[in-house]
Amino acid sequence: MTDSLVFRPITEMATVLRNEEIGAAQLLRQYAERIERLADSSKAFISLDLERAADKAAAIDAQAHSGSQLSGIPYACKDLFDVQGMVTTGGSKLLSDNVAQQDAEVVRRMDRAGAIFIGKNNLHEFAYGATGENEIFGTPPNPYDPTRLAGGSSSGSASAVGYGLCAAALGTDTGGSVRAPAALCGLVGFKPTFGRISTEGVIPYSWTLDHVGTLTRTAADAAILFEALVPGYQKSEAVRLDGLTIGIPEAFFFERCDREILDSVDHLMNFLRHAGARFKPVAMPSMEYTRTVSLTVQMPEALSYHNRYLEQRGELYSQDFRAGLALGQCLLAEQYIRAKRFIESYRRDVNAVFDEVDTILTPATPAIAPLIGAVEVMVDGFAEPAGNAITRYTSFFNMTGHPAITFPCGMHSAGLPIAAQLVGRHHADEALLETTRLIEQAYDFVLPLPDLK
Amino acid sequence: MKKVQQQTLIGMRDQLGGYAWQDAEISELVDPKLGIITGFQDLLDQLEVLRKIDLQALPPAGDIPGE
Numbered sequence: 001m002t003d004s005l006v007f008r009p010i011t012e013m014a015t016v017l018r019n020e021e022i023g024a025a026q027l028l029r030q031y032a033e034r035i036e037r038l039a040d041s042s043k044a045f046i047s048l049d050l051e052r053a054a055d056k057a058a059a060i061d062a063q064a065h066s067g068s069q070l071s072g073i074p075y076a077c078k079d080l081f082d083v084q085g086m087v088t089t090g091g092s093k094l095l096s097d098n099v100a101q102q103d104a105e106v107v108r109r110m111d112r113a114g115a116i117f118i119g120k121n122n123l124h125e126f127a128y129g130a131t132g133e134n135e136i137f138g139t140p141p142n143p144y145d146p147t148r149l150a151g152g153s154s155s156g157s158a159s160a161v162g163y164g165l166c167a168a169a170l171g172t173d174t175g176g177s178v179r180a181p182a183a184l185c186g187l188v189g190f191k192p193t194f195g196r197i198s199t200e201g202v203i204p205y206s207w208t209l210d211h212v213g214t215l216t217r218t219a220a221d222a223a224i225l226f227e228a229l230v231p232g233y234q235k236s237e238a239v240r241l242d243g244l245t246i247g248i249p250e251a252f253f254f255e256r257c258d259r260e261i262l263d264s265v266d267h268l269m270n271f272l273r274h275a276g277a278r279f280k281p282v283a284m285p286s287m288e289y290t291r292t293v294s295l296t297v298q299m300p301e302a303l304s305y306h307n308r309y310l311e312q313r314g315e316l317y318s319q320d321f322r323a324g325l326a327l328g329q330c331l332l333a334e335q336y337i338r339a340k341r342f343i344e345s346y347r348r349d350v351n352a353v354f355d356e357v358d359t360i361l362t363p364a365t366p367a368i369a370p371l372i373g374a375v376e377v378m379v380d381g382f383a384e385p386a387g388n389a390i391t392r393y394t395s396f397f398n399m400t401g402h403p404a405i406t407f408p409c410g411m412h413s414a415g416l417p418i419a420a421q422l423v424g425r426h427h428a429d430e431a432l433l434e435t436t437r438l439i440e441q442a443y444d445f446v447l448p449l450p451d452l453k
Numbered sequence: 454m455k456k457v458q459q460q461t462l463i464g465m466r467d468q469l470g471g472y473a474w475q476d477a478e479i480s481e482l483v484d485p486k487l488g489i490i491t492g493f494q495d496l497l498d499q500l501e502v503l504r505k506i507d508l509q510a511l512p513p514a515g516d517i518p519g520e
Binding site for chain 1: 462465466471472474478479481482493496499500502503504508511512513514515516517519
C-alpha cells in the first residue's frame with residue numbers, strides 16, 4: 001500500500017503515517033521523485049522548496065505523532081500566497097523580485113497543523129482569467145489530456161494535485177478559479193463562505209469577490225484542510241442524505257450545457273433520489289447582468305491594488321491584464337457602488353432560496369476542459385469565450401458569498417472528468433462538506449486515474 | 454446613450470487624473486483591434502440598463518455576518 005500513496009486521499013495517507021508504515025520523509029520522497037519527472041510537463045510549479053520540506057519532514061519523523069491528520073502531508077499553494085523568504089510572483093514578470101517577509105495566514109495555519117509546504121503553483125497572471133494560460137511560466141495542461149487546459153486561474157494548483165505532485169493545494173477563487181479547474185481535472189474544489197478563510201498575505205485581485213479555497217482528491221480531505229485553515233471551525237451536526245432538500249435552479253444553470261454533463265448530473269440526481277433526497281425547483285435571481293455586475297466590481301478593485309506598480313513597472317504586465325486595468329479606470333464610482341448593491345440584492349435573494357432548501361445542485365461547468373489555445377468553445381451549438389464558459393456556473397456564488405464545492409460525478413466520452421457543484425447556506429461550510437463526503441462515500445462512481453505515461 | 458468615443462476616455466485620463474494609459478490602450482476599449490477587450494461598450498450599455506432599476510435603499514454588499 002505504501003508503494004504509490006501519491007494518488008491516495010489525505011485520509012488514507014494520514015492513517016499510514018500515524019501507524020508508522022511510512023515516514024513523512026519517505027512520503028515526501030515519493031512526491032519529489034514525481035516532481036523531478038513531471039514538473040516540466042505539468043507546468044504546475046513556479047518555485048519549489050524541497051530542501052525546507054525535507055527538513056520539516058525529518059523533524060516530524062523525529063517527534064511523536066501530533067495527532068493532526070495533516071502532519072507530514074505535502075501541499076502546495078498558488079503563487080499569490082506569501083511564504084517567508086520566497087518570491088511571490090503572482091504569475092507575472094512584474095514581481096520577480098518580490099520576496100515575502102512573512103507567511104500568509106493560511107500558510108501559517110497549514111504549518112501549525114504539520115502540513116509540509118513544497119512549492120508555489122503556476123496561475124493565470126494575477127488570477128486575471130479562467131483559462132490558466134501564462135506566457136511567462138507556461139500553461140498547465142490537463143492531467144487527463146495534455147492538449148487541453150487544466151483551467152484557471154488556479155491552474156498550477158489543479159495540475160499539481162492532478163499529476164500526483166502534492167496531496168492538496170491552496171488556491172484563490174474570485175469567479176470559480178478553484179472550483180472550475182478542480183472540476184476540469186477530476187478533483188474536489190471548495191470555496192468557503194466569503195471571509196471565513198483569511199486572505200491576509202495573499203495578493204488580492206478583487207476584495208469583494210476573492211475567496212481562499214482548496215483543491216483536494218476528496219471532500220473528506222477538503223474538510224481536513226478547512227478545519228486547519230478556519231478559525232472557529234465547528235464540526236458539522238449530523239447530515240443525512242435521506243430527507244435532504246436539494247434546490248434545482250429553474251433557469252440558467254442547466255442551460256447551454258454539454259449533453260453528457262447533463263446526463264451525468266441527472267445520474268447523480270437519480271442516486272440522490274434513491275437515497276431519500278427531495279428535489280425542489282428554485283427561482284434564482286435573473287442571471288442576465290451578473291457578469292456585468294461582477295466585472296464592474298472586479299476591474300476597479302484590481303486597478304486600485306495594482307496602481308502601486310503601474311507608474312514604475314507598468315510595462316511588465318501582460319497586454320491583456322493592462323487592458324483590463326484600463327477598463328477599471330473608465331468606470332464611474334456610481335456604477336461600481338451600484339454593482340455592489342446588486343451583489344447585496346443577489347445575496348438576499350439566494351438567502352431566501354435557502355429558506356426552502358438545504359443545498360443547491362448545479363453542474364460545475366457547462367463544458368469539458370477546452371483545448372489549449374482555443375479562444376472559444378462550442379457549447380450546445382453556441383460559441384462562447386473559453387474563460388467565460390469555464391466559470392459560467394461558478395462565478396455567481398462569489399458575489400453571493402455562499403460556500404460552494406465541485407466534485408467529480410462522471411467521465412465524458414472525450415476522456416475528461418465531469419463534475420457537479422453543491423452550494424450551501426452562509427456559514428454552513430461544515431454541513432456542505434459533510435453532505436458532499438456522504439455523496440462521495442455512497443455514490444457508485446469512481447473516477448479513473450489519469451494515464452500520465 | 455451615445456457610443457463612447459476615444460476622445461471622451463482620453464479626456465477622462467487627462468483631466469480627471471489616474472494612470473496615464475497610452476492612447477492605443479484607450480483606443481482598444483472603444484475600437485478593439487487586438488480582441489483583448491471586446492465588450493466595453495456592451496458593458497456600458499448593460500450598466501445603463503441596471504441604472505434604471507430602482508434598488509430603493511439597498512446598501513452595497515459588505516461582510517457576511519456570522520451566525
